[in-house]
Amino acid sequence: MMESAREKTMSFKRHLKWSARFGGYPEEVLLRIAEFCTEMRYETRDELVVKPQYVYLVCRGSKEILFEDRKYSKQSIIE
Template sequence: MVFAYLNRKHHNVSQNSAFSAIESCHLWAIERNVFHAIMMESAREKTMTMKRYLKWSNRFCGYPEEVLLRIAEFCAEMRYEAREELVVKPQYVYLVCRGSKNVRIF
């Protein structure tokens, strides 16, 4: 299943847009403001979860709430399967939230 996002070229135009289906398809529609609200709430929940993990960690537990929130806003969650290799980039700080990792230094 492929999802595509249809959007008008100019956001400030209040006219309707027309699209032609290349083949038979089903179309889902959601009001832009509802979609935006859902995405904002989802991002807020993710940020708060990240902030909780930071607060529980030994490295970040002493930081003020505002600092933890700012850090959490820029965190990206990555998932790895057992025995999957993680290439560590020196410009990042890593925090293992669940599970464990073996570290090999080359």
């Protein structure tokens, strides 16, 4: 079943609230940020080139950060 736009926004807000970076923000701010969120899905081992002006919130899976061609950190995310 597909989520409606409102349900998806509330889901994004919930993920933001659980995150370390946005957890202390007021509900109104989280809702405003959630309105601009976009869901992206990547296959295992796909590489994502990130842009510094964006915030990336990994909700499920794992991430591996590479810095100057060396492994910097790896973290598993469980929803």
